[in-house]
Amino acid sequence: MLRVADLSLSYGQVPVLEGASLDIDDGQFVSLVGPSGSGKSSLLRAVMGLQKPLAGSVTTELAKRDIGILFQDDALLPWRTARENVALGLGFHGSNRRRAADHADSWLTQLGLSGLGDRYPRQLSGGQRKRVALAQVLALKPRLLLMDEPFASLDAIVRARVTQDLVDLAERERIGVLLVTHDLEEAISLSDVVYLLSQGPRARMSQRYDIPLSRPRKLIATRSDPRFAPLLERLWDDLSREVDRGAAEAA
Amino acid sequence: MERRKYVWLRQFIAFAIIIGLWEAAGRAKLLNPLYAPSPSRIVGALIDLFAGGTIWPHLEATFGAALGGLALGIVVGTVLGIAAALAPFLAELLEPVMIMLNAVPRVVLAPLFVIWLGIGIASKVALSFVLVAVLIFFTVFTGILQVDRRLIERITTLGGGRTALLRHVYLPSIVAWIMGNLKVAVGFAFTGAVVGEFVAASRGLGYLLSFAQSTYNSALMLALVLLIMVFVLVIFALAGRLERHLLRWR
Structure with a gap:
């Protein structure tokens, strides 16, 4: 569905990522973890076409509208209601206003925001705004969803609920996901594959972990699976080594 | 809310005192009407403007x-x-x-x-x-x-x-x-x-x-x-x- 091959990126004059490769198959949930500054977000932006690569390629058979992205900030238009925000993308792709509004309402309902369509973003809680942003992207029926720690700012319970809703949807609709996260437990409990980036600058893809946990996933239950702890320990050790190596190189 | 109401009242009283003092000074001929006409003269001029259309x-x-x-x-x-x-x-x-x-x-x-x-x-x-x-x-x-x-x-x-x-x-x-x-x-x-x-x-x-x-x-x-x-x-x-x-x- 998506292939990133030997991708190199820079942030201004600073080389961030060098020769990174990854694959995402149809309906696969892939997480990208790594130390801060390893270029995880830049990779996501390059996949979306928001950042030009220095070298390498991003290839996909998907059309642009089949790829959705959720940033850390919900970036909702403050002057549009929740319904209008969700309907926005539908309007860009030819839906008339009435149909887009109906469709937006149905997505708001699916994500537990029934009756909140007329509210402006400032009138919504952080969790509700994230759900609106999610509905905005999902309303376009993407086949691949890119997510840059979209729920990081939420409190634990709201975050767990929104994330579980997302996993249920992704499994049901067979949506591929590429998630950037700092949370190793989240990465393992959600993903089919986890990629570890090395310490930047010039970060590389240092490890790939196949997660053998079955689907459908229940996030809390998954963490008590006997295979979970060893995976977390291995990922933690590898990430710690990367961070230590980066610190040693910096010194 | 109460406090806000009192602010408005204090402002009004201060304004009224200043206008009152100004008017009193004008009537006591302490101010030259050529340079500083009293408030009543100013209001009179305003009424004249509207009354005559x-x-x-x-x-x-x-x-x-x-x-x-x-x-x-x-x-x-x-x-x-x-x-x-x-x-x-x-x-x-x-x-x-x-x-x-x-x-x-x-x-x-x-x-x-x-x-x-x-x-x-x-x-x-x-x-x-x-x-x-x-x-x-x-x-x-x-x-x-x-x-x-x-x-x-x-x-x-x-x-x-x-x-x-x-x-x-x-x-x-x-x-x-x-x-x-x-x-x-x-x-x-x-x-x-x-x-x-x-x-x-x-x-x-x-x-x-x-x-x-x-x-x-x-x-x-x-x-x-x-x-x-x-x-x-x-x-x-x-x-x-x-x-x-x-x-x-x-």
Whole structure:
């Protein structure tokens, strides 16, 4: 569905990522973890076409509208209601206003925001705004969803609920996901594959972990699976080594 | 809430005391009415203006010039601001001109406009327009350059193009910035109209001010100042309502 091959990126004059490769198959949930500054977000932006690569390629058979992205900030238009925000993308792709509004309402309902369509973003809680942003992207029926720690700012319970809703949807609709996260437990409990980036600058893809946990996933239950702890320990050790190596190189 | 009510009451009492002292000083002949007429004389001059009906053509002239200049200034300033922000080559041409116009106290252009456009309403509209258009140009131009990049990326990633960006990001942002500066723009528009009339006119509040000055009629001058103040405050209140309606999402 998506292939990133030997991708190199820079942030201004600073080389961030060098020769990174990854694959995402149809309906696969892939997480990208790594130390801060390893270029995880830049990779996501390059996949979306928001950042030009220095070298390498991003290839996909998907059309642009089949790829959705959720940033850390919900970036909702403050002057549009929740319904209008969700309907926005539908309007860009030819839906008339009435149909887009109906469709937006149905997505708001699916994500537990029934009756909140007329509210402006400032009138919504952080969790509700994230759900609106999610509905905005999902309303376009993407086949691949890119997510840059979209729920990081939420409190634990709201975050767990929104994330579980997302996993249920992704499994049901067979949506591929590429998630950037700092949370190793989240990465393992959600993903089919986890990629570890090395310490930047010039970060590389240092490890790939196949997660053998079955689907459908229940996030809390998954963490008590006997295979979970060893995976977390291995990922933690590898990430710690990367961070230590980066610190040693910096010194 | 109670506290706020008392603030209003204290302000009213202080104002009443000052007016009372002023009136008392006038009646006790402590103030020369030629320079500082008492409040009752000023109110008398105001009543005379309305009672004789002479004020209406002057109000019409000033309001026509100010509101015409305001509307034209907002439209032209917005269009030029958008064009300069979205087309760098236009910004290269427009920005220095606007900076130069902003650098001079623009009311000094009033005599020039009278020479070019005559003593009729056109020269007053032109002065109000220049005052407002430069303000709105910089408001819109710098506003668009500082627009939230995340909103632009959001629209782009949802599949929107330049038209969508203009409609969903730039225009609502522009409305917010203009609303934030509307009261200043209203003040500028009236300044332009009144100064223009003061320089050369046959009608308008500025013309009446000039007449009152040449006849040493301080009561009429202060009555006119009061009148302008009241009308501008009314327009401020209307602008405030419009702002609350258009920016209800805040």
